[in-house]
Structures are given as structure tokens and as C-alpha cells.
Amino acid sequence: MKLVFMGTPDFSVPTLEKLIESKHEIALVVTQPDRPKGRSGKPAFSPVKECAIAHNIKVSQPERIRGNEEFINELREINPDAIIVIAFGQILPKEVIEMPKYGCINIHASILPKYRGAAPIQWAVIDGLKETGVTIMAMDEGLDTGDILEVGKLELDKEETGGSLFDKLSFMGGPLLLETLDKFEAGTIERVKQNDEESTYAKKLSKQTGEIDFNMSAVEIERLVRGLNPWPSAYTHMNGKMLKIWKSEVVESIDDINGFVKKEGFNNEPSEVAGKTKNALYVKCKDNYLAIYELQLEGKKRMDTTSFLLGYNLEDIPNKLS
Structure with missing residues (x-):
């Protein structure tokens, strides 16, 4: 097939690489315009653009597709059999969705219709899902509402983070997409309508999403820590400074912890520091305790709690x- 690929971040790259290795022709890669990055503020290529350039594939970077007749005419001239879309970052107009012979095919990081929207990977961890996956979908004008073409499933690890799940799912899309394209060519593709009544929405993340409320259960907070690792991170405050929490564990009781030192004045209320061991700091939650093993105080490097406690006495x- 002659394909146009639309994608932008790291998540899109493994699928693009699989297509490059395949029998299919990638006539054009479309990605977001270069954006300022880092302290220098210099424009930086998206990961997808870097990959395309490395393989001598033509790249287009329209600021907007909707209403952009010059770009839409470029697509018409290419006349692709399919347009592949994965984490592109723009909503496609109807005329583009309906342009290719086999339509626009989207790779979405959830088992649809569950977790439609912008952040399905992180919310799968935060919500404590046992299983998630990747859905290959025929795009329509709705938000992740098109017909399901293929589904790949994955069991979450007990210590799964947003970052580790991101990596696993990013490598699932390519092989599943190639199977889908083969079925299109063979005329054996099956479409399954989504049941909107079963749909859920994975809302966009912000830095505020990570602010910890210790009136939540320890289980919920521990999942928040894992789900928002590495971005935007879960955090609280200590002496007016942001304290990011990178690794933690739920502890039901502090009574029998070997080497535990209780903090003076502890009243067993949410957000109170209960005490410490050599390698952990314990904070009371709505129920149970959160043992913090890795953290980062504002202005400092990320470190294990053992190293952190070398610089802080419990009374400090x-x-x-x-």
C-alpha cells in the first residue's frame, strides 16, 4: 500500500519504524511543527520527524490541517491507500478522513471503547486496571469513536508505571497494524461498532493532576505515583517546597516494621509523617500508610530515601x- 503516516511523539516512532521495514510505501510523514525546547528555546524536531529524516522520507508540518487547502491538495496528489494516525496531535477534517481507499486508521493505547481521550496509558495505571492494550480503529469524526478493527491486550505488572506501560504499548501497535493492513488487502477485515454506553474517558493530564491528597486511600496514592511517573509526577510539599514522590508502597501497619522510628507528636491523621526507617519515610493516608522509597525535593536531584535521610533528621x- 501507499501510505501517509501522521504522528508526533516517541510513542509513534516504533510503529513508523515497523512500517518502514515492511513492504508498504510511506509517501509522506506528517508531524507537528518544530517547537521550542529546553532552556535555549531553540526549535526541536519531533521524534517522528527525526525518524523520517533518518530514512529519507518526505516530511510535512502543517500548523493546521483543517481549512489548509494547500496541504489537503498535497494529500490528494499522493492519493494514499490509507492514512495511519498515531498520537498526531490534530483533529482531522472529514474530507481527509474519507480521502483514502481504506480510510484513516488510528492506533489508540486502550481497549476501546474504554479510555477514549488523551491519556489512556497513565489513567490505566492510576485506576488500577489489570489489563489494557492497543486498539486499531477506523477513524470517524468523533473522539476515538470509530469501528474497531483489531485489538491487542496486555496484563499490567504490579509495579507498572506510566513510563513502562508507555514503552510496552508503543511496540504493540506496529505488528498489529501490519496484520490489519494485510486483512484490508485480502478483503477479510472485520469492523466492530463501538458501544458508546460502555465508553469511558481518559482526560488530559496536567501538573495539577499529580498533587497528592492524603485523604485518599494509600492504594489510590500509590497508583497515582506510578501512573504519573515520569510525567507530570505525583507531588506534595515539605516546608513550602515541592516534594515529588517517585516510588512508594502501601503499608497497612507501622507497629511491626523492623527499625521503625516513630515521629514525636504523631496523631495518626492524614498527611502526617508517622516516622521513618533507614530506607523509607512513612506518611498516614485516609487508611493505611504510604512508604516513600524514592523522592525529589524542589531544587534537588531525584534520590532514594536512604540518601535523603542522610541530610534530614526526623525532627527536621x-x-x-x-
Whole structure:
């Protein structure tokens, strides 16, 4: 097939690489315009653009597709059999969706109709799902509402983070897409309508998403820590400074912890620092405790709690984190 590929971030790259290795022709790669990055503020290529250039594939970077007749005419001249879309970052107009012979095919990182929307990977961890996956979908004008073409499933690890799940799912899309394209060519593709009544929405993440409320259960907070690792991260505050929490564990009781030192004045209320061991700091939640093993105080490097406690006596740590 002659294909146009639309994608932007790291998540899109493994699928693009699989297509490059395949029998299919990639006539054009479309990605977001170069954006300022880092302290220098210099425009940087998207990961997809870097991959395309490395393989001498033509790249287009329209600021907007909707209403962009010059770009839409470029697509018409290419006359692709299919347009592949994965984490592109723009909504496609109807005339583009309906242009290719086999339509626009989207790779979405959830088992649709569950977790439509912008952040299905992180919310799968935050919500404690046992299973998620990748859906190959025929795009329509709705938000992740098109017919399901293929589904790949994956069981989440007990210590799964947003980052580790991101990596696993990014490598699932390519092989599943190639199977889908083969079925299109053979005329054996099957379409399954989504049941909107079963749909859920994975809302966009912001830095505020990571602010910890210790009135939540320890289980919910521990999942939040994993789901928002590496971005935007879960955090609280200590002495007015942001304290990011990178690794934690749920502890039901502090009574029998070997080497536990209880903090003076602890009243067993949410957000209170209960005490410490050599390698962990313990904070009371709505129920149970959160043992913090890896953290990062504002202005400092990420470190394990053992290293952190070398610089802080228990009495130096405030009674409450907030």
C-alpha cells in the first residue's frame, strides 16, 4: 500500500519504524511543527520527524490541517491507500478522513471503547486496571469513536508505571497494524461498532493532576505515583517546597516494621509523617500508610530515601506534608 503516516511523539516512532521495514510505501510523514525546547528555546524536531529524516522520507508540518487547502491538495496528489494516525496531535477534517481507499486508521493505547481521550496509558495505571492494550480503529469524526478493527491486550505488572506501560504499548501497535493492513488487502477485515454506553474517558493530564491528597486511600496514592511517573509526577510539599514522590508502597501497619522510628507528636491523621526507617519515610493516608522509597525535593536531584535521610533528621521534617 501507499501510505501517509501522521504522528508526533516517541510513542509513534516504533510503529513508523515497523512500517518502514515492511513492504508498504510511506509517501509522506506528517508531524507537528518544530517547537521550542529546553532552556535555549531553540526549535526541536519531533521524534517522528527525526525518524523520517533518518530514512529519507518526505516530511510535512502543517500548523493546521483543517481549512489548509494547500496541504489537503498535497494529500490528494499522493492519493494514499490509507492514512495511519498515531498520537498526531490534530483533529482531522472529514474530507481527509474519507480521502483514502481504506480510510484513516488510528492506533489508540486502550481497549476501546474504554479510555477514549488523551491519556489512556497513565489513567490505566492510576485506576488500577489489570489489563489494557492497543486498539486499531477506523477513524470517524468523533473522539476515538470509530469501528474497531483489531485489538491487542496486555496484563499490567504490579509495579507498572506510566513510563513502562508507555514503552510496552508503543511496540504493540506496529505488528498489529501490519496484520490489519494485510486483512484490508485480502478483503477479510472485520469492523466492530463501538458501544458508546460502555465508553469511558481518559482526560488530559496536567501538573495539577499529580498533587497528592492524603485523604485518599494509600492504594489510590500509590497508583497515582506510578501512573504519573515520569510525567507530570505525583507531588506534595515539605516546608513550602515541592516534594515529588517517585516510588512508594502501601503499608497497612507501622507497629511491626523492623527499625521503625516513630515521629514525636504523631496523631495518626492524614498527611502526617508517622516516622521513618533507614530506607523509607512513612506518611498516614485516609487508611493505611504510604512508604516513600524514592523522592525529589524542589531544587534537588531525584534520590532514594536512604540518601535523603542522610541530610534530614526526623525532627527536621515537618509533622505534615501538604
